[in-house]
Amino acid sequence: MHETAVAQSIVETILVEAKKIDKKPIRAKISCGQFNALNDEVMEFAFDVASQDTACKGMKLEIHHVPLRANCKKCQNEFEFDIYSGSCPTCGNSEIEFVPDAPLLLEEIEFEDEDS
Amino acid sequence: MKVSLNKRILDRNDECAQKNKLFFEQNSVLCVNVISSPGSGKTTMLSRTILALKDKLKIGVIEGDIKTDTDAEKIRSTGAAAVQIETQGACHLSAVQVHDALTQIEAMDKDVIFIENVGNLVCPSAFDLGENKRVVLLSVPEGDDKPIKYPGTFAGADVILINKMDLILYIPFDLDRVLNDIRKVNPDAKVFKISAITGDGMQQWYDWLCDMTA
Numbered sequence: 001m002h003e004t005a006v007a008q009s010i011v012e013t014i015l016v017e018a019k020k021i022d023k024k025p026i027r028a029k030i031s032c033g034q035f036n037a038l039n040d041e042v043m044e045f046a047f048d049v050a051s052q053d054t055a056c057k058g059m060k061l062e063i064h065h066v067p068l069r070a071n072c073k074k075c076q077n078e079f080e081f082d083i084y085s086g087s088c089p090t091c092g093n094s095e096i097e098f099v100p101d102a103p104l105l106l107e108e109i110e111f112e113d114e115d116s
Numbered sequence: 117m118k119v120s121l122n123k124r125i126l127d128r129n130d131e132c133a134q135k136n137k138l139f140f141e142q143n144s145v146l147c148v149n150v151i152s153s154p155g156s157g158k159t160t161m162l163s164r165t166i167l168a169l170k171d172k173l174k175i176g177v178i179e180g181d182i183k184t185d186t187d188a189e190k191i192r193s194t195g196a197a198a199v200q201i202e203t204q205g206a207c208h209l210s211a212v213q214v215h216d217a218l219t220q221i222e223a224m225d226k227d228v229i230f231i232e233n234v235g236n237l238v239c240p241s242a243f244d245l246g247e248n249k250r251v252v253l254l255s256v257p258e259g260d261d262k263p264i265k266y267p268g269t270f271a272g273a274d275v276i277l278i279n280k281m282d283l284i285l286y287i288p289f290d291l292d293r294v295l296n297d298i299r300k301v302n303p304d305a306k307v308f309k310i311s312a313i314t315g316d317g318m319q320q321w322y323d324w325l326c327d328m329t330a
Binding site for chain 1: 125126128206297
């Protein structure tokens with residue numbers, strides 16, 4: 001349930017941004033890597049709980065999972081890492097190096113337009 | 117209206133982790149974050165390590181648990197300084213909690229600070245505490261599928277200790293599979309096979325620790 005701490009942090013940031021421009025936030029987009037182990041259902045639930053009694057209540061949360069990539073040390077091929085195979089799909093070599101996993105990012109916040 | 121931010125979500129934790137890292141650097145303290153499932157033997161491993169190295173290294177321990185200070189008590193019985201953080205339900209330690217604990221065990225006078233994280237193979241790995249090294253413990257009774265089920269945690273380890281090796285005769289545990297799966301997600305990790313109860317295999321772990329503090 002590290003999603004709870006992630007949700008609280010997202011809500012705090014959105015509230016700061018909303019206050020700056022005095023608009024109601026309606027949607028946020030976050031992205032995460034594979035090692036962050038974010039579960040969509042738990043994340044959405046934690047976000048709903050953290051938004052209660054704040055201006056974030058009722059917001060939509062979009063979660064984008066960035067695939068993990070790796071480089072083959074033999075043929076230099078960069079590929080999307082599949083934990084079930086664990087080796088290079090081109091040459092089959094299992095000596096690989098991970099490209100750094102994507103960080104947890106709050107990418108974008110959408111606010112209600114004046115006329116809506 | 118859309119506002120593009122691209123802001124790191126756990127940036128407040130990360131900022132505090134940087135402060136901790138600086139503290140360890142300035143005071144020449146090696147900080148080791150120990151992560152594992154509950155019951156894998158973290159406290160037993162640390163107690164044995166402290167007793168074995170008490171003439172060589174000054175060691176302090178920050179204990180993280182949801183409730184109770186029994187682990188800190190166990191560590192104090194070895195003579196080492198220990199501070200207990202009760203997270204009251206949280207499944208991981210944060211950099212701020214560690215920062216507050218550092219002053220309570222006079223961390224600046226120590227050679228090594230161990231952080232025994234809350235028993236959990238998922239959440240602690242997402243929180244940088246500012247540690248210099250990360251150790252993941254896996255015990256034989258947990259089963260041989262853990263590295264592949266929790267790849268993020270094993271991928272982030274500098275050292276992986278396979279504990280309770282004394283039980284391998286009695287429990288189905290495919291050691292080759294474990295080593296192979298660890299190599300898939302973390303080819304650079306040092307892997308030591310130990311029994312914290314009998315002491316078997318612990319010397320290589322002590323040697324690594326002493327090398328890191330030299």
